[in-house]
Amino acid sequence: xxxxxxxxxxxxxxxxxxxxxxxxxxxxxxxxxxxxxxxxxxxxxxxxxxxxxxxxxxxxxxxxxxxxxxxxxxxxxxxxxxxxxxxxxxxxxxxxxxxxxxxxxxxxxxxxxxxxxxxxxxxxxxxxxxxxxxxxxxxxxxxxxxxxxxxxxxxxxxxxxxxxxxxxxxxxxxxxxxxxxxxxxxxxxxxxxxxxxxxxxxxxxxxxxxxxxxxxxxxxxxxxxxxxxxxxxxxxxxxxxxxxxxxxxxxxxxxxxxxxxxxxxxxxxxxxxxxxxxxxxxxxxxxxxxxxxxxxxxxxxxxxxxxxxxxxxxxxxxxxxxxxxxxxxxxxxxxxxxxxxxxxxxxxxxxxxxxxxxxxxxxxxxxxxxxxxxxxxxxxxxxxxxxxxxxxxxxxxxxxxxxxxxxxxxxxxxxxxxxxxxxxxxxxxxxxxxxxxxxxxxxxxxxxxxxxxxxxxxxxxxxxxxxxxxxxxxxxxxxxxxxxxxxxxxxxxxxxxxxxxxxxxxxxxxxxxxxxxxxxxxxxxxxxxxxxxxxxxxxxxxxx
DNA sequence: ATGTTATGAGGCC
DNA sequence: TGGCCTCCCTAACA
Numbered sequence: 001x002x003x004x005x006x007x008x009x010x011x012x013x014x015x016x017x018x019x020x021x022x023x024x025x026x027x028x029x030x031x032x033x034x035x036x037x038x039x040x041x042x043x044x045x046x047x048x049x050x051x052x053x054x055x056x057x058x059x060x061x062x063x064x065x066x067x068x069x070x071x072x073x074x075x076x077x078x079x080x081x082x083x084x085x086x087x088x089x090x091x092x093x094x095x096x097x098x099x100x101x102x103x104x105x106x107x108x109x110x111x112x113x114x115x116x117x118x119x120x121x122x123x124x125x126x127x128x129x130x131x132x133x134x135x136x137x138x139x140x141x142x143x144x145x146x147x148x149x150x151x152x153x154x155x156x157x158x159x160x161x162x163x164x165x166x167x168x169x170x171x172x173x174x175x176x177x178x179x180x181x182x183x184x185x186x187x188x189x190x191x192x193x194x195x196x197x198x199x200x201x202x203x204x205x206x207x208x209x210x211x212x213x214x215x216x217x218x219x220x221x222x223x224x225x226x227x228x229x230x231x232x233x234x235x236x237x238x239x240x241x242x243x244x245x246x247x248x249x250x251x252x253x254x255x256x257x258x259x260x261x262x263x264x265x266x267x268x269x270x271x272x273x274x275x276x277x278x279x280x281x282x283x284x285x286x287x288x289x290x291x292x293x294x295x296x297x298x299x300x301x302x303x304x305x306x307x308x309x310x311x312x313x314x315x316x317x318x319x320x321x322x323x324x325x326x327x328x329x330x331x332x333x334x335x336x337x338x339x340x341x342x343x344x345x346x347x348x349x350x351x352x353x354x355x356x357x358x359x360x361x362x363x364x365x366x367x368x369x370x371x372x373x374x375x376x377x378x379x380x381x382x383x384x385x386x387x388x389x390x391x392x393x394x395x396x397x398x399x400x401x402x403x404x405x406x407x408x409x410x411x412x413x414x415x416x417x418x419x420x421x422x423x424x425x426x427x428x429x430x431x432x433x434x435x436x437x438x439x440x441x442x443x444x445x446x447x448x449x450x451x452x453x454x455x456x457x458x459x460x461x462x463x464x465x466x467x468x469x470x471x472x473x474x475x476x477x478x479x480x481x482x483x484x485x486x487x488x489x490x491x492x493x494x495x496x497x498x499x500x501x502x503x504x505x506x507x508x509x510x511x512x513x514x515x516x517x518x519x520x521x522x523x524x525x526x527x528x529x530x531x532x533x534x535x536x537x538x539x540x541x542x543x544x
Numbered sequence: 545a546t547g548t549t550a551t552g553a554g555g556c557c
Numbered sequence: 558t559g560g561c562c563t564c565c566c567t568a569a570c571a
Contacts, residue, residue: 090565098565105566114565123566187550188568207550329552348553376553395553424551425567450566457566483567501568 103457105450115397115449116417123449128417130471171434171442173463173473174489174496174507177480179219181504184212189499190427192488193236193246202497203260204504205233207427209250213260216497216506225263228256235288239295239311247297247311249288255299257311268314271301287333291340291357298357300330300345308357321360323367325349331428332379338387342368346377352392354405369409371402378420379430383440391443391466393431397421399445401466416469418462419449420485427485427499431464435491441467444496446484447474459483461498480505 209229420429
């Protein structure tokens, strides 16, 4: 049985960079799995091949099931009296097993596809699983509705048309790890933000409410402020670019203002002034954004309400306004970069909604537009330059793009199937625009399911061209086996910061970009190895 | 090495 | 509406 191959990819690095693979011997492989292989395991392998578990469709016919069962039982009876058949952890069936085989994950064939949610196949054969070379087939075609509805036309139409370039420049992908802060935070990272004016400063928040400040141009200059919040730090925002003050929101129900130099923070707003009165009464703030023109802060809580206040006078401007279904969490807020009175919100009620702040205060609290999704909307963002497009990330494993917010909003212009449907314990995935792309079409988002790269199970960071639905690049790092759900592109430089578990990675473009996926499906190898080799090494390294 | 646990949303009654 | 159960590629720590 072949063992996993060592990492052979060569990479150039800067002097200051940290490379995990420099710190351990990648060619010395862990041993041991082969010896433990029981007859039973071999039998399961054989049977899977016989039964066509690995067939094209990933389906099993009824007769095959029956046949498998009887052979199975016959064998078990002949050897032992107590049945200890291995069952599928998903459906508890006994004739197959879901899970990793080497670096390739096999789904339970009896469940709908984990990627596109449709029955009849698994993720391995899913037609929506985007290969880099042939990605066009992955996205659904442009949709046009006959019912063209004009929305926000009065704001955008004239100003924006001339600003949209006709020639699309080549994308520049930061696909090579430049430097890393391993275990910088004590809990998983929940948000990242580049300082808008201080070069090389990256701010990060974690699940515990701690704020991290890292000058990545000087590797050693990093600070953690521990007492900014008491639980999940959800957002970091600036009101003025040259300010040394940041505004943060948290699941502790507060919005804080923190001085970056001193770490002194003050509460601007606290939805839980009486402390903990049980989970039913606890309020959390997930959405936060600022209206740059007016210098206002907008925050939204877990019960569907929006709060507007002036951070200078620390006065609430209006009563809390219900902008999503009562009792449902508002997950995100985003002010339009071109017209900051236009607000985009998204929430657990499966909607993203567009609002005009000028109409909110006058008691006319109906939204301009409601964008329906099939499940929870993790994020919704206006495009960074013109604000005329919207990208949303929903838990139904689809990224939706609305192309022109002053035209047809009935349906998204494009739906891209992409794996970001997570169960608990992860920071929600959010597709974000590349602020440097003049065509406003490139987005970045981490991927949940693994891909097999030269025998390594890795979670890539995907760059997708929303104009075509094409997967432009999938960025991986052999030393990063964890999921990178927080990804932030630098507003000016060709850099990306990504938060993966407790570590932060800074990525830069490779001189010669090699975007071709090095994929090897090694069905049948390393059958017993649940955790891949690189994962084990990463764990070892972190324990040092 | 293996078990535990942090936790959220959907679905059912 | 609320309580209870379930859940598929986690990650870190006992």
